[in-house]
Every structure is written in structure tokens, then in C-alpha cells.
Amino acid sequence: MPSITGRTQNIREIGPVLECLIAPSQIYIDTLKLSKDELPEPVKVRALIDTGASTTVVQKGIAKKLGLNVVSVIRIGTPSHINVECEVYDIAIIFDITRVTFPNIMVIEAPLEGQDIQCLIGRDLLSTSVFIYNGIDNSFTLSI
Amino acid sequence: MEDILKIELETYANGLLDLLDKHEGEYVLIKGDQIAGVYVSERDALREGYKLFGKGPFLVKQIKRIEEPARFTSVLIRF
Numbered sequence: 001m002p003s004i005t006g007r008t009q010n011i012r013e014i015g016p017v018l019e020c021l022i023a024p025s026q027i028y029i030d031t032l033k034l035s036k037d038e039l040p041e042p043v044k045v046r047a048l049i050d051t052g053a054s055t056t057v058v059q060k061g062i063a064k065k066l067g068l069n070v071v072s073v074i075r076i077g078t079p080s081h082i083n084v085e086c087e088v089y090d091i092a093i094i095f096d097i098t099r100v101t102f103p104n105i106m107v108i109e110a111p112l113e114g115q116d117i118q119c120l121i122g123r124d125l126l127s128t129s130v131f132i133y134n135g136i137d138n139s140f141t142l143s144i
Numbered sequence: 145m146e147d148i149l150k151i152e153l154e155t156y157a158n159g160l161l162d163l164l165d166k167h168e169g170e171y172v173l174i175k176g177d178q179i180a181g182v183y184v185s186e187r188d189a190l191r192e193g194y195k196l197f198g199k200g201p202f203l204v205k206q207i208k209r210i211e212e213p214a215r216f217t218s219v220l221i222r223f
Contacts, residue, residue: 025190027187027190027191027194028190028194028199031191031194031195032194032198032199048220050216050218052216052217052218053216053217053218054214054215054216055214057216057221067199068199068200069199069200069201069202070148070149070200070201071190071193071200071201071202071203071204072149072203072204072205073149073153073203073205074211074213074214075211075213075214076213076214076215076216076221077213077214077215077216078216078217078218078219078221078223079216079217079218079219080219080222080223081223082213083213084223087148087149090190104187104190106186108214110221110223111221111222111223112220112221112222113220113222114219114220114222115220117220120216120218120220120221
């Protein structure tokens with residue numbers, strides 16, 4: 001089971017944050033028979049592992065940068081809004097340091113503002129992972 | 145949000161009772177006002193969507209009687 005370990009100076013303040021790349025999904029690449037030259041450059045993001053998010057979210061505009069089209073729509077509820085319709089995209093998430101990859105994941109696109117975070121890794125992705133938060137050591141480990 | 149899948153969502157809503165009858169829990173693939181197919185897995189529906197309609201857009205949706213909204217406690221999401 002491949003693992004990613006992150007460590008910060010103050011995990012309580014910053015949270016479990018890691019660098020990721022967002023790219024088209026493996027199903028998209030394989031089915032459309034896209035060559036490397038036809039693939040867009042992956043988008044680098046700062047991601048927060050968020051156990052309060054039922055689904056993974058990426059910053060609005062990332063799908064457009066990758067040339068992806070919407071493949072579904074779902075409603076979401078946040079502390080300030082209920083039943084907001086959001087577009088869903090089919091992507092891959094690559095953890096930058098280890099190259100560990102989730103090759104096919106359906107994510108919501110929504111505006112993320114205020115803390116230089118462009119991706120929330122939600123419980124959909126965590127449902128197939130082991131996530132250890134070590135507050136004493138200011139570290140976290142995600143095993144996939 | 146733009147009304148980019150408006151017709152597909154209307155097609156889903158109009159066909160929902162029939163879809164629930166035979167395919168509850170499975171995944172429907174819709175383009176425009178046409179139901180292109182129903183699949184056991186979301187990945188199969190996506191794969192077929194790319195085969196039939198290229199890069200899209202198209203709608204893949206799990207067939208559910210009641211659709212609960214996805215929940216977020218984060219205040220980072222701002223509309």
C-alpha cells in the first residue's frame with residue numbers, strides 16, 4: 001500500500017496539506033486514445049485533506065485549463081448554502097512527491113477562496129485509504 | 145452555474161420513474177434528450193460516453209429515488 005507522509009511546522013494551524021497534480025483521468029486518456037503530445041500539462045494545486053468534505057473538490061477553472069467537459073451535476077450543501085448545483089468532472093489526482101495516483105475520480109468544481117487551497121481531498125477518496133493524523137509529530141500519512 | 149447540461153437533466157428527470165423501475169442504483173448515460181445506455185458502474189458509463197460522444201459534454205448520473213446533496217463543513221467553498 002503506497003503511502004505519502006507530510007510534515008509541517010504547525011499542523012494544527014495549517015492542516016494536512018500536500019502538493020498534487022490534477023490531470024485528465026486514465027479512462028479519458030485510454031478511451032480517446034490520446035497520445036502524450038495531445039495531453040494538457042497537469043495543473044499543480046495545494047490540497048487539504050478534509051474529512052468534512054463528502055466529495056473531493058477542485059478550484060473552479062481547473063477543468064477548463066485541462067480542456068475537460070462536464071460529465072455530471074450534483075447538489076451540495078455548505079455551512080452557508082444549501083442545494084447548490086455544481087459541475088462534476090472526471091480527473092486523475094497525482095501526489096506530486098511520490099507520484100502515487102488516483103487515476104479516475106469524479107470531483108466537484110467549486111470556488112475555493114481565502115487560504116491558498118485549490119483542492120479539498122474528501123471522504124470519497126479517503127474511503128479507499130488509511131489516513132493517520134499525528135498532531136504530536138505535526139505530520140500525517142495517507143496510505144492508498 | 146451555466147445551464148450546460150440542462151437538457152440532459154430534464155431528460156433524466158422525465159425518465160426517472162422508468163429508470164428507477166428497472167435500474168435503480170445503476171448509472172445512466174444521457175446526451176441531449178436521448179438516454180444512450182445504463183451501466184452497472186460509473187466507469188463503464190464514462191468509458192461509453194467518451195466512445196460515443198468524444199470529449200463531451202454528456203451526463204452520467206446514478207439512478208436514485210432520493211438524491212441527498214454532498215455535504216461540506218468547510219467555509220473555503222464560497223459561492
